[in-house]
Amino acid sequence: MTALPDLPEPPDLPDLPEPPADAELLRLDRQICFSLNAASRAFGGVYRVLLKDLGLTYPQYLVMLVLWEHGDLPVKRIGEYLRLDSGTLSPLLKRLEAAGLVRRERSPEDERSVTVSLTDEGSALRERAGRVPRRLLAATGLPVEELAALRALLDQVTLALDTAVPGLAAED
Amino acid sequence: MTALPDLPEPPDLPDLPEPPADAELLRLDRQICFSLNAASRAFGGVYRVLLKDLGLTYPQYLVMLVLWEHGDLPVKRIGEYLRLDSGTLSPLLKRLEAAGLVRRERSPEDERSVTVSLTDEGSALRERAGRVPRRLLAATGLPVEELAALRALLDQVTLALDTAVPGLAAED
DNA sequence: CGCAATTCAATTGCGCACAACTCAATCGCG
DNA sequence: CGCGATTGAGTTGTGCGCAATTGAATTGCG
Numbered sequence: 001m002t003a004l005p006d007l008p009e010p011p012d013l014p015d016l017p018e019p020p021a022d023a024e025l026l027r028l029d030r031q032i033c034f035s036l037n038a039a040s041r042a043f044g045g046v047y048r049v050l051l052k053d054l055g056l057t058y059p060q061y062l063v064m065l066v067l068w069e070h071g072d073l074p075v076k077r078i079g080e081y082l083r084l085d086s087g088t089l090s091p092l093l094k095r096l097e098a099a100g101l102v103r104r105e106r107s108p109e110d111e112r113s114v115t116v117s118l119t120d121e122g123s124a125l126r127e128r129a130g131r132v133p134r135r136l137l138a139a140t141g142l143p144v145e146e147l148a149a150l151r152a153l154l155d156q157v158t159l160a161l162d163t164a165v166p167g168l169a170a171e172d
Numbered sequence: 173m174t175a176l177p178d179l180p181e182p183p184d185l186p187d188l189p190e191p192p193a194d195a196e197l198l199r200l201d202r203q204i205c206f207s208l209n210a211a212s213r214a215f216g217g218v219y220r221v222l223l224k225d226l227g228l229t230y231p232q233y234l235v236m237l238v239l240w241e242h243g244d245l246p247v248k249r250i251g252e253y254l255r256l257d258s259g260t261l262s263p264l265l266k267r268l269e270a271a272g273l274v275r276r277e278r279s280p281e282d283e284r285s286v287t288v289s290l291t292d293e294g295s296a297l298r299e300r301a302g303r304v305p306r307r308l309l310a311a312t313g314l315p316v317e318e319l320a321a322l323r324a325l326l327d328q329v330t331l332a333l334d335t336a337v338p339g340l341a342a343e344d
Numbered sequence: 345c346g347c348a349a350t351t352c353a354a355t356t357g358c359g360c361a362c363a364a365c366t367c368a369a370t371c372g373c374g
Numbered sequence: 375c376g377c378g379a380t381t382g383a384g385t386t387g388t389g390c391g392c393a394a395t396t397g398a399a400t401t402g403c404g
Binding site: 083 | 203204205206207208209210211212213214215217218219221230234254255308309310311312313314318319322323325326327328329330332333334336337
């Protein structure tokens with residue numbers, strides 16, 4: 001992974017009383033999306049290392065977490081928990097099945113639905129994954145309370161963004 | 173985009189004085205990575221809408237932001253600013269070049285390096301992009317100060333994660 | 345100077361994200 | 375009941391992210 005660049009520091013960012021100019025906003029905007037992007041990928045990098053010997057990718061780990069917590073689920077439900085659609089989940093679940101961690105079977109009462117269930121091997125993996133969260137939390141260097149606060153803030157932003165999306169396209 | 177699922181709320185999360193069990197950590201871990209993932213993709217969704225009529229994707233927009241701010245840059249520098257390597261940037265820059273927004277030319281003084289520069293069209297796009305940041309910030313529903321705080325927290329975590337990565341693989 | 349090590353961009357291969365589409369199963373209304 | 379609309383999973387195509395490799399240019403050490 002490439003080293004951190006000297007993060008482009010803003011020359012200054014005084015709390016000016018007047019509305020900031022577009023140039024100012026462009027700068028802040030860049031910082032926000034940079035930071036979020038970077039943080040997301042930094043997490044991905046850590047998970048990649050931690051999950052390597054489990055043979056899981058980060059999104060696959062998320063799916064396994066959902067199954068460990070909720071048991072057998074149709075693809076639809078998994079997608080709701082993870083905000084993923086079938087275009088992403090179908091091939092991912094196929095790979096998990098090929099790895100022997102899950103089964104996929106058409107639901108008898110609704111032939112459209114596919115139920116995903118853990119194999120013994122998939123359930124057993126939960127034990128080996130037990131140490132991942134602690135190591136991840138340690139790697140963030142933040143106390144648990146701050147992480148919880150970060151999570152709350154992120155959820156708030158996500159909700160706001162989701163509700164804002166429909167209106168954006170139409171706007172002026 | 174699929175609707176927000178009823179976010180799997182933890183039954184409770186009391187501030188227990190004793191170290192939380194692995195199961196507890198597994199839950200928090202899931203929440204953190206869920207939230208960050210979700211936030212990142214929610215931002216992506218908003219940018220996708222906002223950038224649609226500019227003909228840019230979100231990562232392409234990030235590259236343009238860097239060029240608008242810093243002028244001509246070698247691929248290496250762009251990668252440092254954005255934490256991206258040539259495997260990502262090379263095809264992306266080719267697409268920007270095909271769109272007529274940038275030029276790519278071997279540097280005369282170092283034939284290994286490729287300098288990326290804005291075309292007139294690429295520079296002109298900056299004006300049309302001027303309204304994007306304001307609309308994005310509005311969509312987050314957060315005041316600028318909170319976003320700045322969020323950014324600072326994210327940068328802190330990113331730095332911690334980056335420095336932690338090298339040690340992780342070797343651990344116990 | 346000469347050659348090995350390094351640097352930079354590009355390429356390949358794999359997996360994920362998402363839009364757009366297909367297709368079968370199910371639902372629901374007349 | 376019959377038929378159009380909806381639902382759920384899968385497929386296709388495009389683009390990103392990253393590891394690993396290639397190949398050319400440059401650097402630097404003996």
